Amino acid sequence: MSEQMTGAPVAQQDRMTQETMTGAQIVVRALKDHGVDTIFGYPGGAVLPIYDAIFQQNDIRHILVRHEQAAVHMAEGYARSTGKPGVVLVTSGPGATNAVTGLTDALMDSIPLVVFSGQVPTFMIGTDAFQEADTVGITRPCTKHNWLVKEPDALADTIHQAFTVATSGRPGPVLIDLPKDVQFATATYVGPKAAKPGHYRPRTEPDPQAVERLVELIERAERPVFYTGGGVINAGPEAARQMTELVEATGFPITSTLMGLGAYPASGKNWLGMLGMHGLYEANLAMHDCDLMICLGARFDDRITGRVSDFSPGSVKVHVDIDPSSINKIIRVDLPIVADVGKLIAAALDLWKARGSKTNRAAIEGWWKQIEGWKKINCLAYAGSETTIKPQYALERLEALTRGRDRYITTEVGQHQMWAAQFLHFDKPNRWMTSGGLGTMGYGFPASIGVQIAHPEALVINVAGEASWQMNVQEMGTATQFFAPVKQFILNNERLGMVRQWQELLHGERYSQSWSESLPDFVKLAEAYGWKGIICSDPKDLDDAIMEMIDYDGPVLFDCLVEKHENCFPMIPSGKPHNEMLLAADAEAFKSGAALV
Amino acid sequence: MAALNIGTGASSHSAYDLRDHHETAERSHTLAVIVDNEAGVLARVIGLFSGRGYNIDSLTVAEIDHAGHRSRITVVTRGTEAVIEQIRAQLSRIVPVHQVTDLTTEAVAVERELALFKVQGKGDARIEALRLAEIFRANVVDSTLESFVFEITGAPEKIDAFADLMRPLGLIDVARTGVAALARGV
Numbered sequence: 001m002s003e004q005m006t007g008a009p010v011a012q013q014d015r016m017t018q019e020t021m022t023g024a025q026i027v028v029r030a031l032k033d034h035g036v037d038t039i040f041g042y043p044g045g046a047v048l049p050i051y052d053a054i055f056q057q058n059d060i061r062h063i064l065v066r067h068e069q070a071a072v073h074m075a076e077g078y079a080r081s082t083g084k085p086g087v088v089l090v091t092s093g094p095g096a097t098n099a100v101t102g103l104t105d106a107l108m109d110s111i112p113l114v115v116f117s118g119q120v121p122t123f124m125i126g127t128d129a130f131q132e133a134d135t136v137g138i139t140r141p142c143t144k145h146n147w148l149v150k151e152p153d154a155l156a157d158t159i160h161q162a163f164t165v166a167t168s169g170r171p172g173p174v175l176i177d178l179p180k181d182v183q184f185a186t187a188t189y190v191g192p193k194a195a196k197p198g199h200y201r202p203r204t205e206p207d208p209q210a211v212e213r214l215v216e217l218i219e220r221a222e223r224p225v226f227y228t229g230g231g232v233i234n235a236g237p238e239a240a241r242q243m244t245e246l247v248e249a250t251g252f253p254i255t256s257t258l259m260g261l262g263a264y265p266a267s268g269k270n271w272l273g274m275l276g277m278h279g280l281y282e283a284n285l286a287m288h289d290c291d292l293m294i295c296l297g298a299r300f301d302d303r304i305t306g307r308v309s310d311f312s313p314g315s316v317k318v319h320v321d322i323d324p325s326s327i328n329k330i331i332r333v334d335l336p337i338v339a340d341v342g343k344l345i346a347a348a349l350d351l352w353k354a355r356g357s358k359t360n361r362a363a364i365e366g367w368w369k370q371i372e373g374w375k376k377i378n379c380l381a382y383a384g385s386e387t388t389i390k391p392q393y394a395l396e397r398l399e400a401l402t403r404g405r406d407r408y409i410t411t412e413v414g415q416h417q418m419w420a421a422q423f424l425h426f427d428k429p430n431r432w433m434t435s436g437g438l439g440t441m442g443y444g445f446p447a448s449i450g451v452q453i454a455h456p457e458a459l460v461i462n463v464a465g466e467a468s469w470q471m472n473v474q475e476m477g478t479a480t481q482f483f484a485p486v487k488q489f490i491l492n493n494e495r496l497g498m499v500r501q502w503q504e505l506l507h508g509e510r511y512s513q514s515w516s517e518s519l520p521d522f523v524k525l526a527e528a529y530g531w532k533g534i535i536c537s538d539p540k541d542l543d544d545a546i547m548e549m550i551d552y553d554g555p556v557l558f559d560c561l562v563e564k565h566e567n568c569f570p571m572i573p574s575g576k577p578h579n580e581m582l583l584a585a586d587a588e589a590f591k592s593g594a595a596l597v
Numbered sequence: 598m599a600a601l602n603i604g605t606g607a608s609s610h611s612a613y614d615l616r617d618h619h620e621t622a623e624r625s626h627t628l629a630v631i632v633d634n635e636a637g638v639l640a641r642v643i644g645l646f647s648g649r650g651y652n653i654d655s656l657t658v659a660e661i662d663h664a665g666h667r668s669r670i671t672v673v674t675r676g677t678e679a680v681i682e683q684i685r686a687q688l689s690r691i692v693p694v695h696q697v698t699d700l701t702t703e704a705v706a707v708e709r710e711l712a713l714f715k716v717q718g719k720g721d722a723r724i725e726a727l728r729l730a731e732i733f734r735a736n737v738v739d740s741t742l743e744s745f746v747f748e749i750t751g752a753p754e755k756i757d758a759f760a761d762l763m764r765p766l767g768l769i770d771v772a773r774t775g776v777a778a779l780a781r782g783v
Contacts, residue, residue, distance in 0.1 A: 141644055165692055
């Protein structure tokens with residue numbers, strides 16, 4: 001975790017600032033002391049005192065959502081695009097249970113969030129009171145940590161600890177459950193600096209001997225690959241810059257998980273593209289055939305490894321992770337390094353320079369020749385069309401027409417998400433927000449609002465499918481109310497495309513429940529909320545329509561009617577290793593059960 | 598449509614590799630977990646085991662340092678080396694957990710358990726039960742004309758052995774504390 005995620009302006013005379021105030025005022029004051037400028041939430045009976053305190057100040061902006069799940073996704077978008085923790089406020093019972101999906105999403109993707117939930121008064125806990133739920137019980141497995149605050153005097157300390165836990169080590173969501181009587185009670189406020197230090201101090205410094213071994217491995221490698229993940233993004237922009245420097249110093253190829261896109265620029269010459277189930281052919285084959293794999297801040301997810309027993313059989317594996325439990329969980333590695341990935345990269349670079357290290361240049365050149373050969377397969381090739389918009393074409397045009405802009409992209413989950421990862425290019429970290437671990441349909445739209453709130457002037461586009469997008473459709477009003485000019489770019493195939501693809505390839509073409517029936521007229525829907533609606537079905541009109549979307553000063557719902565039965569390739573099918581990827585051309589043979597070569 | 602030709606144990610219909618790659622040699626490990634004695638901490642530990650599919654053979658918990666708010670949880674679990682390594686790492690990452698020690702691999706440990714056995718019987722069986730209890734150094738802590746409650750302390754294997762002997766002699770109820778363990782020496 002970088003300093004910027006933990007750092008917050010705190011009063012110098014902190015120890016002196018011991019004031020008496022209500023629990024609700026403590027919450028607002030603590031948020032200010034942690035540099036929070038925006039919270040996402042929805043009021044209800046058990047948080048009314050906090051809402052009253054919010055009403056009486058102007059430093060913290062409250063974004064009123066339409067559903068608590070969306071509040072959490074907005075906070076995730078805010079956090080991922082700024083590097084600061086996202087803050088959420090919800091009421092007890094249904095408010096808290098609605099937040100569970102967002103919490104789980106943030107836990108899987110290591111996104112720092114601080115969520116406050118109201119709770120029934122302490123003397124009513126356990127009585128099945130109105131809007132009572134066992135929130136700490138329900139959220140225990142989907143938060144990094146959570147607290148039920150029963151003592152008003154413990155409130156300030158707990159909030160400070162919550163920010164520390166959320167942002168240090170492997171980041172994640174935390175929740176503080178606040179009974180209503182604690183919000184009303186008066187207590188002493190202690191500033192962040194004077195707070196009791198918790199024992200939670202994750203290790204972030206790499207072992208120097210391990211760094212030395214890593215540099216030796218880099219010097220000797222003949223077929224190396226960097227395999228990077230969201231950890232590099234979480235380590236902060238400086239880590240991404242140094243990552244780029246290390247790649248340039250070594251000349252090694254680099255691939256990334258879905259979560260790590262943008263840590264190394266896609267325009268960089270060593271970029272192989274994303275790896276994994278729908279990753280690029282050259283990236284997956286480089287992983288399979290390498291002799292040195294350097295995994296930085298990624299966690300060998302099943303969508304990355306394919307068949308574990310055949311995963312990169314001939315390589316020496318180095319795994320750098322801030323979370324010791326990620327190491328040796330799926331894949332046994334040869335050199336485990338527990339560290340903040342940013343600190344490790346910096347240490348490796350320093351040692352590299354100090355030693356005047358050199359790579360095995362001849363071998364690396366040969367390795368690149370092999371990679372160039374794989375690139376010639378052109379794994380993203382698709383059949384173009386004069387009459388129908390191919391989803392890949394729509395994203396190629398979106399990429400071309402937004403290139404050069406400082407653009408933020410969010411996505412929903414499914415085929416469109418994978419195509420976006422394949423066809424859109426990211427040159428900076430914190431520009432790509434997608435639900436990786438949990439795969440939450442309905443993530444992208446609220447996340448795009450959260451990003452836009454954090455970056456009011458930026459171009460923020462949610463690449464969506466019509467099915468996913470409808471899962472948080474109610475947030476249209478939020479975008480209108482808060483003047484968030486988000487662009488919703490819906491690749492509408494009237495299908496649950498990824499489900500349909502699997503049914504076609506793996507379930508005998510029985511398309512069980514995988515179509516979008518009774519879709520709304522998206523243009524009318526846009527207009528009903530005061531948005532602009534655009535519909536486009538002809539490839540010839542697409543460029544103008546995209547420009548119209550970009551140029552419009554306000555939220556846009558873009559209904560892009562695309563080819564209905566396009567499948568997303570390449571694909572590593574069920575339980576197959578990296579070197580048995582399915583390309584578009586192989587799909588028919590695969591369906592008919594022919595042996596794959 | 599012909600299914601993919603994938604061997605037994607795999608599924609051609611799932612993106613997950615359904616074959617089991619873990620080595621099969623499982624072993625019992627005793628873990629000592631030092632935690633902050635705060636609300637919900639036991640639920641966090643137990644939830645970790647159930648949520649990630651680990652086994653619990655025995656679990657004991659009690660406060661060991663009142664002033665320092667520390668409790669000690671002793672868990673006897675079972676798994677391959679890789680699974681035990683994961684359990685340790687996962688436990689260590691729980692915020693109120695201070696320390697995790699594997700008393701099976703990191704130390705030579707003494708393990709003790711206390712149990713109460715209620716044995717009902719008359720005549721020879723009753724006399725035999727009392728005689729065996731003496732051999733096992735179990736104490737009689739309650740007695741009626743047709744029952745005893747024995748208190749026995751020892752390694753879990755000793756308590757298992759005593760239970761086996763009492764069963765034909767009229768064992769009707771058992772309470773066991775689970776294992777408490779400490780590393781030998783300093």
